Amino acid sequence: MAAFGVGMAFHHHMGTIVQTDREIDLMLQHSGPSVGLLFDTGHCLFAGGDPAALLRRHIARVVHVHCKDVRQDVLDRALAADLGFMQAVLQGIFTVPGDGCIPFLPLLQDLQAHDYAGWLVVEAEQDPRIAHPLTYAKLGYRNLLATAQQAGFTVTEAKP
DSSP: GGTTTEEEEEETTTTTTSSSSHHHHHHHHSTTTTEEEEEEEHHHTTTTOHHHHHHHHGGEEEEEEEEEEEEEHHHHHHHHTTTOOOHHHHOEEEEOSSSSSOHHHHHHHHHHHOOOSSSSEEEEOTTTTOOOOOHHHHHHHHHHHHHHHHTTTOOOOOOO
């Protein structure tokens, strides 16, 4: 991939072999600097992790960010019932930035302080019958844009 100028980013994810903070730490410890980290706030929290601490430990390896929020009440129920990934998603564990319990401003401030210049992606696996996709996409975009600007990022928007 590197020969073609394509970088690699590993995406930690619930329901996979690398989902907890400890597993992410080990994966990065045992891989070279050519392996970047796709940092996913929602999957980190759902796996019992601390998004701020994980980001601080591995900020130099972050090459892509999925800004996914978590509904605390659904997280609590999912953990109590030991729900699987898909069951929790269908119950609404994930949502867009600003609609859940993750404080995005400190995360984005840390990224900005480390000159992060990659993508900040609004993401939320949600049942479209429950969470209207366009409504939530617009809400997530507005919230993430405002928070990124508050954190000191200069955001350039693509023109159609």
